[in-house]
Amino acid sequence: MSHVLVLVEISHRGHIADSARGLLALAARLGDPVAVVATREPLADDVVAKLGSLGAAQVYQGRSDAAGTALVAPQVEALAAAVAALSPAAVLVSHSYDGREAAARLAVRTGSGVLVDAVNVRAEDGRIIANGSIWGGNYLVDSATTGMPVITVRPGAVDESAPQASAQVTAESVTVDAATAGVIDSYNDAPEVSERPSLLGAKKVVSGGRGFGSKENFALVEQLADALGAAVGASRAAVDAGYSPQTTQVGQTGVSVSPDLYVALGISGAIQHRAGMQTAKTIVAINKDADAPIFEVADFGIVGDVFTIVPQLVEAIKARSA
Amino acid sequence: MAVMSQYQPPVKDIAFLLEHVVGYPDIAALPGFEHADLDTVVGILEECGDFMAKVVAPTNRAGDEEGARWQPDGSVVTPTGFKEAYQQYVDAGWGSVPLPEEFGGGGFPRTIGLIIQEMMMSANMAFSLCPLLTQGAIEALLHYGNDELKQRYLPKMVTGEWAGTMNLTEPQAGSDVGALTTKAVPRGDGTYAISGQKIYITFGDHDLSEQIVHLVLARTPGAPEGTRGISCFIVPKFLVNQDGSLGDRNPVHTVSIEHKMGIHGSPTCVLSYEEATGYLIGEENKGMRIMFVMMNSARLSVGTQGLAVAELAYQQSLEYAKERRQGRAIGATEDSPIIDFPDVRRMLMTQKASIAALRALMLLNASYVDHSLHEPDEDARKRADEIVGLLTPICKSFGTDLGNELTSLALQIHGGMGYIEETGVAQHVRDVRIAAIYEGTNGIQAADLVGRKLGVRGGASVREFLATMREVDGQLADAGEQFASMRAELKTQLDALEQATMWIFQNGMSDPNAALAGSSPYLRMWGLCTGAWLLARAALAGQATGDPEVAETQLVLARFFAEQILPQCSGLLPAVTAGARDLFALDASQL
């Protein structure tokens, strides 16, 4: 079987990105998964072991002094070197901030087509096909490229895991042309948020909108999310108003989620918001405007005030679990 | 969808009228308007409409709900969002478009200025009054101010950084401006000390601009009685220093603001002038002449308010009619949206066709304003000016009367919801109601039409205009069967209008009261006929475009208006020709 490369993103604090599991699972479906990483230091044993447990039989390490300071370029070099060395059938990358930039730059190097934001991939008649869910899931589109595809995969879209493997590391040093890369000066890490699940791939999401009126009031969204064990999302209006961080924006230009349960609180349900959540299995909406468009897609809607209903919900759910 | 719908600027309809019905290309061909070709104009109107819809329209509800507020310190605060929207309006420069380039304007035709006003008035009528009154003050200065006043005031008024007001009304002087008593005493240094009380002054004080330039009518000592003794002054809220910066506060105080039926966002002020410094515009005792120049312009704008608010209300009622389900229309198998009921259709079509007629009429009037100012040939200018004189009272009255009637239909379509304030449509009914009252009540307009305009050139001016309207007959005859009913109806009704006109010519001189008695129905006959005439022209033009959808829409609107609305015209003939007998048959105690 041919190799399928997966770009594994490793944070500046040394954490393997959550996307690695799903990417390796998809890669395992298509061929022999190879985890490609770009780091400055040799890989720690626990990182290698973890990659193996996620299904990587091989780890291709591009070593570069610029890793951690040059923006994305070390990953591009590592990928390019791995492609040259292994002639893979496909390259899978997360459709994350770093991932898609690395994918794009690699594609120019190799002259490859990029299939973006896939939610699934499969091999069919010797071709690798990416399945995308576009415009809020209104359409499901299969696409392919004429040569080796570079595929970016929607974070959180893949549930499965690859069979465990034990990873063999190949390390190559790669050089980054400093003139062609942005420089990372420092990081501003978001404060660690409790145990709350990440929005990407969450099974339950509770989102709040402009209806909350202030950052303080938005805490109600978090309380309900915690009671349900859900991730927190937000409308763009809520993000714009500073109630919730950018990374929580659900919608057209934010994150697309497909959870089992999506609760929209004080969100009108503009077409652009719906684009990010209307493939959820069950949608619940609470809004005081009976004509709010969110009700057009809600399985269960309550016309009422979030400030009255949400605290009652939190109590009732707590009471049940107690 | 939410009940409140957003304003959609009707730029496509407007562009069609400009190109095909009111002859805008001829205006663009006038000297000085080389930069104002149709394409450019439509591009500007699209952006301007977008601005009005996105920046101004969202302030309309808050304006109504909060209203302008008078503060104990005598200042006036406008509702939430007005200040920001006004600043953006100034930055965007929309007010400057039709003003002379010499003072920083865009040098565009009045026709384009009126369309910008229409869209702003639809977006928020109360808000739009501030720029509207500013424009009135600008025009007075432009035509009669001396160079120094012009240089000092106009550039900032043209941008909108400084606002303006118009101060005519006093407690005892409303329709009869000649009764005003505010005094202007010369100080010997060229300035005047202005003292007196003005009431109902729109945007007499506010927080939208740093400076307010009041245009004030007052009397100098020993001036003749009545309108012949009125002079016109500029009274700035803050005196202006030599370097153009703002100096001392001029003693003009806001005593209170009115609690009104509508246009809550527009502060209607009682202003007290206590020896405030004023600067004469033009000559002493020539104030009414200045007012006459501005009157045509302001009256056309106010007529357009009727159109503008009706357009907004129509859009809202159309939205509602599509969504509200109630009962079953004939043949329906499930609950029908109310738009499927014939009577609801009647209300929608009445609005749509009347709005189309009004818009054509307003734009026609505006285009004659442009011809009257810019035609190279003097005779052509004079003739255009006559037509402006004739059409202005019709635009003002018919426009605002229909404004009341059409907004009321829009409310009716909403059923009980319409009567509930939350729905928002009641606001339009309340807002537009003032337009038939201010800027010369509609009764005064009718008197102006009958008393002044019919007599121009011994009646020849009106006869020529009637003959022009008749010219469409030949084109309708050539246009085929579909235009036959419209043609026949137009002929019948123009005959009735001519008959009414003849009656007034014959009886007006000997019995003015008899002519005045029928003046309002007579004016309405004019409105109906000019509207139907313009829609017929639009239908012909629609056919000529070769675009089947445009052709159909225009044909149906014109036919509906001709067959179902225009016939009111001959029904009014008896009221026009009845004379005053029964109006005065009962004495006041019997009424």
Next chain:
Amino acid sequence: MRIVVLVKQVPDTSDVRKLDLNTGLLDRDAGEPIVDEINERGLEAALRYKDDNKGTEVVVLSMGPENAIKSIRKALSMGADSGVHIVDDSLAGADALVTSLAISKALERTGYDLVVAGNESTDGNGGIVPAMISERLGIPLLGFLVNMEITEAQVSGERQGDDGTANVHAGLPAIVTVTERFDYARFPNFKGIMTAKRKPVDTVTLAELGVDAAEVSSLDRTEVISAVERPARTAGTKIDDDGTAAATLVEYLATNRLV
């Protein structure tokens, strides 16, 4: 300093967008064509720099069909100085590789110190073209900026990341992509609209850019194999809160095993 702002004309996202199920391409007629909002934000950032730094030239560059000139004019009326419009029939349906090639060539021809793009377009959601351009031109990319500072010699800002942001910088020339955290654009003003008519727009074809057919055909192509439309969602139960709605909802969640 010459700032080139990339502007894409897209169908308004407020309208329902349609995919042509035969070609797998966007049905460009379904939805009013407008300047993608994210590009307007990028333009605003460039214009603000220009407001404060005389001598800055802002060029808008768009690749798109004939009618994309409307979007270029709009950008000019907002304050950009000139436009470049890449129009070529062969570009219909171009994928990111080809698009980035054409735009890169046009950028080389126009010259630039800073290129400002949107982080992703609302019709493609790819967000890969700017990175491809950076690779082709060999210039640094600062992508997904939430704010930006431009100086004569460099551009810097905060880049959005998965768990926080990073402070990044790059020497000029460089390309950046902006996110929705950048401010909305100004409205075109009347004077701007009038002057926009006189501003130059350079309309170029692929041949004029020196992109040869052989180079284009040597690239791998992406193609849509099939597309299906998902049935629209329908509304379920809607109740008015009479004080018991919270309890009813919890029951509903319990029945569906969601609590």
